Amino acid sequence: GENVEQHPSTLSVQEGDSAVIKCTYSDSASNYFPWYKQELGKRPQLIIDIRSNVGEKKDQRIAVTLNKTAKHFSLHITETQPEDSAVYFCAALHSSNTGKLIFGQGTTLQVKP
């Protein structure tokens, strides 16, 4: 079935450094890729998304890149801050276009002050 692999599972960086999280999807017909940030005990919060007709999207310190040929997409966080510490989930929309998201297993990001 459709699958999304996410790496690394944990990531620790110093404040001010950059963080990169990578995902690979299996369904070549997927056309929408959101990223969610989930702080401990809180809801998943959409932080950025990208559609298959775009290769890169930026929003302040956050950027997402998409390589459709390789079926890879990545989240880039620059100038990390302690409040960026959270679990990050990537997802790919199932090709049935019914709204079903296939999530990666998550990356726990720790930003050390």
Place this chain on the structure above:
Amino acid sequence: DTEVTQTPKHLVMGMTNKKSLKCEQHMGHRAMYWYKQKAKKPPELMFVYSYEKLSINESVPSRFSPECPNSSLLNLHLHALQPEDSALYLCASSQENRDRVVQPQHFGDGTRLSIL
């Protein structure tokens, strides 16, 4: 502030109890979702409603019964749950796709359910 409101925030119930989880949104979204999330795991889709009609049931056991009384409300009725059903239950909503352009899903804060 979340625009998807879930109640209650916490629920403890026995295996013979019947309870309901509620979700409400006033953003005019016509698609609503129930997810189950275990600790340190991603959300797992359970049900999708589109225009108040059930469009996806991810082979969820019948002890979970969804209901969409109107376009703003989504319920999840619980009966005879098992200890392994203890989890965070998340509701989400999104606009319907327009011109085949997918709309983002926005989550509520969830109900943390414990089955004794």
